Amino acid sequence: MDAMAPGGPRVLHQPLRRMTGRDPLERGRGASTLELLFDLAFVVAFSLAGGQLAHFIVEGHTWLGLAGYAIVLFGICWAWINFSWFASAFDTDDWVYRLTTFVQMVGVVVLALGIVPMFHSIDPTLHELDDDLFVDNSIIVFGYVIMRVAQIVQWMRVAVQAPELRRTAVAYIVSLAVAQLIWTAMIVLQQPIGWALATGAVALAIELTGPVVGERIRQTPWHAHHIAERYGLLTIIAIGETVVGTVISLEALFEVQGLSIDLLVIAFAGVGLAFAMWWIYFTLPSAAVLQHERDRKAFPWGYGHMVVFGAIAAVGAGLHVAAYAVEDPGHVPALRAVVAVAVPVTAFLVAVVALGVVLVGWEKSRFEVLAMLGSLAAVALAIALAAGGAPLATCLVLITVAPAIQIASDELTGARSRVRALEHFASAHARSTSGPEGGKVVA
Numbered sequence: 169m170d171a172m173a174p175g176g177p178r179v180l181h182q183p184l185r186r187m188t189g190r191d192p193l194e195r196g197r198g199a200s201t202l203e204l205l206f207d208l209a210f211v212v213a214f215s216l217a218g219g220q221l222a223h224f225i226v227e228g229h230t231w232l233g234l235a236g237y238a239i240v241l242f243g244i245c246w247a248w249i250n251f252s253w254f255a256s257a258f259d260t261d262d263w264v265y266r267l268t269t270f271v272q273m274v275g276v277v278v279l280a281l282g283i284v285p286m287f288h289s290i291d292p293t294l295h296e297l298d299d300d301l302f303v304d305n306s307i308i309v310f311g312y313v314i315m316r317v318a319q320i321v322q323w324m325r326v327a328v329q330a331p332e333l334r335r336t337a338v339a340y341i342v343s344l345a346v347a348q349l350i351w352t353a354m355i356v357l358q359q360p361i362g363w364a365l366a367t368g369a370v371a372l373a374i375e376l377t378g379p380v381v382g383e384r385i386r387q388t389p390w391h392a393h394h395i396a397e398r399y400g401l402l403t404i405i406a407i408g409e410t411v412v413g414t415v416i417s418l419e420a421l422f423e424v425q426g427l428s429i430d431l432l433v434i435a436f437a438g439v440g441l442a443f444a445m446w447w448i449y450f451t452l453p454s455a456a457v458l459q460h461e462r463d464r465k466a467f468p469w470g471y472g473h474m475v476v477f478g479a480i481a482a483v484g485a486g487l488h489v490a491a492y493a494v495e496d497p498g499h500v501p502a503l504r505a506v507v508a509v510a511v512p513v514t515a516f517l518v519a520v521v522a523l524g525v526v527l528v529g530w531e532k533s534r535f536e537v538l539a540m541l542g543s544l545a546a547v548a549l550a551i552a553l554a555a556g557g558a559p560l561a562t563c564l565v566l567i568t569v570a571p572a573i574q575i576a577s578d579e580l581t582g583a584r585s586r587v588r589a590l591e592h593f594a595s596a597h598a599r600s601t602s603g604p605e606g607g608k609v610v611a
Contacts, residue, residue, distance in 0.1 A: 209276040222488035257388040275315030282307025343378025396455035406480040413484035414438030417491035433561040444571035482512035506554035539577030546570035
């Protein structure tokens with residue numbers, strides 16, 4: 169009897185298992201310790217991206233910084249999404265799976281090492297920019313090459329060991345390989361910015377549509393509650409980076425100025441906004457809805473989170489700018505610092521409400537939309553006050569308490585509305601899976 173045979177001797181503690189797909193209705197399915205370890209590789213990536221964005225805003229190159237930030241955040245989030253959805257469907261936890269996950273973690277670290285060089289290549293304070301600008305994302309692309317070698321090996325296992333999913337696996341393999349070849353060719357050819365944007369748009373389209381095509385051929389057996397938990401955990405990691413970034417910037421400010429009202433206000437804003445984002449995000453009934461609406465809701469929900477993750481990390485960058493404004497108000501105007509915090513807070517609030525609309529529909533999200541508009545009005549008031557010369561501390565406090573409008577609304581009406589929405593989804597799902605006599609339809 170070999171080590172893989174049921175009841176046979178176990179030579180290895182993590183023996184090879186057939187990668188045929190996990191049960192999408194498995195009870196008690198949660199994130200594994202390996203997945204949690206994998207997520208830690210993204211901590212540095214979020215931190216570096218936020219720090220570089222803050223630098224560009226401080227130096228007055230906001231739009232250029234946002235462009236670089238968008239490129240980097242997409243790379244970070246897309247790497248995580250590729251891994252997490254595959255793991256939800258096919259995690260065998262055997263030694264080959266663990267080693268390929270290790271290889272992908274190495275790729276993430278290499279990607280993180282490429283963030284600063286990429287920003288430096290577009291930094292006007294380091295060199296003059298012209299029409300022949302070359303965005304140096306070569307190290308980021310090399311990190312992706314490492315990750316994708318492992319990803320393709322995993323999908324090849326699926327193609328061989330799960331015949332019913334072979335066409336789906338091949339679709340994923342082709343899209344991953346073709347997109348990666350295009351990204352790599354862009355680095356080798358060193359195209360000027362115009363051609364690079366056009367070529368990058370093609371590669372981006374392949375990246376985003378590849379999974380759509382693959383899942384339409386045959387849906388992979390991802391687990392709704394598991395994937396919702398995974399997204400929630402990365403949200404917490406991104407929020408944690410907001411707190412860490414705030415503490416680091418305040419530590420430097422404290423060494424220069426000591427304890428002050430401005431320092432305390434920034435600390436309050438960092439912790440307060442982190443707490444508010446956590447509270448608001450976890451009002452989303454993601455798992456329950458995805459369980460019943462797998463086909464229609466998965467992609468807009470999953471892709472839409474890239475805006476959420478990017479906004480959270482950018483809040484930390486904005487608070488870093490606020491610390492600079494306190495340290496050197498002559499170099500960083502208060503209005504710039506207030507806008508640097510207000511814009512990502514706005515993006516987060518809008519993105520989370522939009523995800524709520526995706527999950528439960530417009531009719532059942534009206535209270536949430538109205539509450540969001542109230543929060544946005546408070547944020548806009550903070551910007552207006554800053555433009556009128558109000559103290560930075562006053563404006564930051566107003567932005568920090570703005571999400572409380574949404575939190576209060578959810579406590580008063582939103583929770584009950586979600587319960588009704590989930591009951592509707594459950595009953596609709598029950599009807600759709602029942603025959604005319606009430607018996608289950610056999611596919």
